Amino acid sequence: MESHWASIIAGIGEDLDRPGLKDTPKRAAKAFEFLTRGYKQSVDEVVNNALFPSDSNEMVLVQNIEMYSLCEHHMLPFIGKCHVAYIPTGKVLGLSKIARLVDMYARRLQIQESLTTQIAETILDVTEAQGVGVIVEAQHMCMMMRGVEKQNSLMKTSAMLGSFRSDQKTRDEFLSLLQLRQ
Numbered sequence: 001m002e003s004h005w006a007s008i009i010a011g012i013g014e015d016l017d018r019p020g021l022k023d024t025p026k027r028a029a030k031a032f033e034f035l036t037r038g039y040k041q042s043v044d045e046v047v048n049n050a051l052f053p054s055d056s057n058e059m060v061l062v063q064n065i066e067m068y069s070l071c072e073h074h075m076l077p078f079i080g081k082c083h084v085a086y087i088p089t090g091k092v093l094g095l096s097k098i099a100r101l102v103d104m105y106a107r108r109l110q111i112q113e114s115l116t117t118q119i120a121e122t123i124l125d126v127t128e129a130q131g132v133g134v135i136v137e138a139q140h141m142c143m144m145m146r147g148v149e150k151q152n153s154l155m156k157t158s159a160m161l162g163s164f165r166s167d168q169k170t171r172d173e174f175l176s177l178l179q180l181r182q
């Protein structure tokens with residue numbers, strides 16, 4: 001990646017030998033490795049068996065998980081929040097693991113719709129929940145810094161699985177819990 005960053009810097013007409021840019025290809029390569037580190041993670045490793053028996057069958061919501069991703073079209077950041085809810089059936093997932101799973105998928109090249117679905121399907125798969133609801137709201141730098149240059153548009157996507165899809169009351173409970181506190 002380092003040599004490719006050097007070509008990009010040369011490509012924009014910059015002087016690779018100027019002192020300020022001397023280590024930039026190396027830094028940029030390292031930064032991009034970090035920004036896409038989700039490719040090196042797996043669900044099993046992230047979850048680390050942190051599933052705990054519980055007889056709760058009430059909704060669990062983790063709200064406002066901050067999220068940084070890169071759009072797969074321009075490789076520019078999209079930044080926002082993710083809200084994840086599920087209804088357990090006998091076991092609950094370690095709280096931090098929900099945020100770690102969000103990060104694992106966010107730290108890849110993504111479109112927001114796929115990111116949302118991947119998070120929801122994984123939580124359903126891991127917890128064997130009765131249902132899962134995921135909402136992502138994000139601002140896309142490719143729409144702000146360039147292109148159509150809209151500073152205030154917010155993209156909201158949702159994925160509703162199981163009872164969150166089939167049962168209107170569950171869906172309503174999710175949305176009202178979300179509104180209790182922003």
Ligand SMILES: Nc1nc2c(ncn2[C@@H]2O[C@H](COP(=O)(O)OP(=O)(O)OP(=O)(O)O)[C@@H](O)[C@H]2O)c(=O)[nH]1
Pocket residue numbers: 071072073110111112113140142143146147148
């Ligand atoms: N659906 C969806 N579209 C996205 C996402 N991130 C970026 N895009 C869009 O991907 C599209 C790519 O369109 P193209 O016409 O191929 O590329 P472009 O010429 O750079 O498009 P503009 O952004 O309109 O200048 C744009 O409309 C982006 O807004 C995302 O997460 N979901």
Ligand SMILES: [Zn+2]
Pocket residue numbers: 071072073074075076140142143
């Ligand atoms: Zn984009």
